[in-house]
Amino acid sequence: MLARMATESTGRGEPDRTLRLLWRSHLGEPVGTRGPKQRSSVDEVVDAAVQLADDEGLDAVSMRRIADRLGLKPMSVYTYVPGKAELIDLMVDQVSGELPLPVLDGSLRDRLAGIARVQWNGYLRHPWLLSIDTSRPPLGPNVSDHWEWCLRAVDGLGLTDLDMDRVITLLLGFVSGPARDYVDAERLRVSSLESDVEWWERNAPLLEQIMDPERYPVSGRVGQAAGEAYNAPADPADAFEFGLARVIDGIVAYVGPADGR
Amino acid sequence: MLARMATESTGRGEPDRTLRLLWRSHLGEPVGTRGPKQRSSVDEVVDAAVQLADDEGLDAVSMRRIADRLGLKPMSVYTYVPGKAELIDLMVDQVSGELPLPVLDGSLRDRLAGIARVQWNGYLRHPWLLSIDTSRPPLGPNVSDHWEWCLRAVDGLGLTDLDMDRVITLLLGFVSGPARDYVDAERLRVSSLESDVEWWERNAPLLEQIMDPERYPVSGRVGQAAGEAYNAPADPADAFEFGLARVIDGIVAYVGPADGR
DNA sequence: CTCCTTCAACGTACTCTGTACGGAATTATT
DNA sequence: AATAATTCCGTACAGAGTACGTTGAAGGAG
Missing domain, CATH: 1.10.10.60 (Homeodomain-like)
Structure with missing residues (x-):
């Protein structure tokens, strides 16, 4: 819990x-x-x-x-x-305090991606961060420094203060999703003696009986495609890259043509 | 944990x-x-x-x-x-199984928003869902039905099967962020005798000593704006609406001008 | 009808958790 | 030297998940 x-x-x-x-x-x-x-x-x-x-x-x-x-x-x-x-x-x-806070230059895109990747790496280094209620992060010096660093990346773009807050909250919130999936998959891969493939083979008879194609036409098809592409039910690293691109697109579109100097 | x-x-x-x-x-x-x-x-x-x-x-x-x-x-x-x-x-x-699965018509925007709102409501009804490792959801009938329902909303748009999976994963993953913040804030509001304001007043002297404006020019400004707007350090419902719009923008831009018939 | 098999229910026990409480030992201040 | 403060620790409690073995009830076989 x-x-x-x-x-x-x-x-x-x-x-x-x-x-x-x-x-x-x-x-x-x-x-x-x-x-x-x-x-x-x-x-x-x-x-x-x-x-x-x-x-x-x-x-x-x-x-x-x-x-x-x-x-x-x-x-x-x-x-x-x-x-x-x-x-x-x-x-x-x-x-x-371990998170690197490099000077963020380059395009808005690059800056946002940089923030997300720092967060991503932090989660991989300390997976237990994902098991913690971070909704109200502790007001410590390192957390505060990091927050300041994030906000500076979206300062001076013409956004209101509230929108700056919203943008960073969205970006950081996004990262935790695929990061959680990633570390869980990693944990499973290490701890479990049984691979995804073996699990699937073992349960195939029962699953075929249960997952009838009439009831699950789309998810059946998609699931099969994902399984073949990833050799697993999902690929969190891929999900991170895909999602990051979409989220940044959405943010950049909102900021408007004034793409940040 | x-x-x-x-x-x-x-x-x-x-x-x-x-x-x-x-x-x-x-x-x-x-x-x-x-x-x-x-x-x-x-x-x-x-x-x-x-x-x-x-x-x-x-x-x-x-x-x-x-x-x-x-x-x-x-x-x-x-x-x-x-x-x-x-x-x-x-x-x-x-x-x-409690989640409503209405027929999704309307624009792609509406369909995606509909999915997100169903998920949002589900989290509010059963906040403990957010305390659970949902990276590998159980392959039960209701979860499967819901997944099928989600995927159908992005079927026939010209997306590859993999991209359909990625889009829904992104959308559902996004929701959990603000939902977590929302229920945590709610819990705090109910359980704690002390309001945010009282906490702030009590700790103001120490915070002023600590949070010097030279070190935190941007976050200081933004935090104050947020505090005045929300009467709280954040507003998760607002964050949900803002993020949802950006995420959907990103997805729609990706799907392309063929905005889904 | 009787007997045997099977399985639900349960009693006990073990390890582990966070932490309240009180006492003993140690140190700086009076 | 006496006092006050503070660290450390021993004990204890309520609660967790669940392994193990016993008891008793019910269905199937003779």
Whole structure:
């Protein structure tokens, strides 16, 4: 199931602790720490969590396993991070910082495609990002930098501020679809002993009995064509390229003939 | 975290049990049942699960709670359904059967928009669909009917079979983005005691310290415009309408001047 | 009618999750 | 030196999915 964001914070009235954790490197260390030295750090906790998620998926990220990796006992992790929801916010902002933000020049088309490909690569590097509720992304420094970078690509085109927001939201939202399909297919290919072909052969008798051509004339035909072209029911990388071209066409048409300088 | 699909089936060599469960109404009752009568049914199990998911989200769907609703003990549920992953497949196909499949006439634009709106409404009715790995949807009767219905809307336009597949995949994939944002925002609005405005006011001092305008000139401006227009950081319904128009523009441009008879 | 096979239902148990709570140990401030 | 704060950890709880083995009911065979 989808992991929840850290919506309900600790405090009542005091600023969000998550926010302070997200911007921890800018806010400086808290002074006057009285108790024992911490034997680890927030960064180490987040790093361990990200590595776990990269290696074994988001399901593998548990407070106990993070503690193991750091040589701590489970409950000590809570001295670094208020809870798991907040930790996930920190993870998102952290890997957001890995995304390259090259200067975007060239045509509007190129700039939009560049943004989409950065996002695509990010999802491939950290597939667990797709298992996360990113509708309200954490307002951390890296996420914010990335957002600023995206918006600059559509600034000065004559779009209203609202339309700039809409365009980037559409573009980034689009990417997650094929990316999700891609990593799922990859997971399946690796984990399953059985290939798509074998599955199909095994279930062919039953499927033929079920999928009668009178009921499914079009999807039968299309499915067969896709199967022959991809040797699989779908090809997410292809879907990404196709969809990206269409989405960009739609955006460029909307921006109008003033194709961006 | 995302629920896994039922990828690893029970049998080795025998056809998928999930497949037989999905098509249970078409395959007829198994004959020669010897033991005690079942006191419930697969349909009742699936209905209970769907209702639970509708009422309290996918997290609330547990074998124990389903058993409770049916007056069974937890382990008895496993006599109807091999496991939770398979149950989720059954849930998806079941609610897929609720989607209206009206005859699609009118322009290509209208037909594509119609498909997208059906999908949109489906997500609003059953938000938990968005928490599910739908990359490889279950090959059940209702999902298959729906897929056939979608493809027919782009048949006979001169598109190759592969392109038909790509177009529908793009369109349906697009919808899930704003739909996810919409239901998340809705959930937040209901569950959280604190409104967006209150959150903002509470964190304003910290945010002002953090979000300096030199670093975020564009996103600062855009974010403010969005906030004033929506009274929220975003408006998913608006994003849906905007994105839908752009995506359809892109598709129609691709299909070419032969705008579909 | 009796017996045997078959299968639904269930009780128990195991591992795993997030985290509330309280105590012990350690450190900086008073 | 006393105090206050804070880290770390042990214990515990409620909940998850489901493996395993037993019990009892019902249909088919003799």
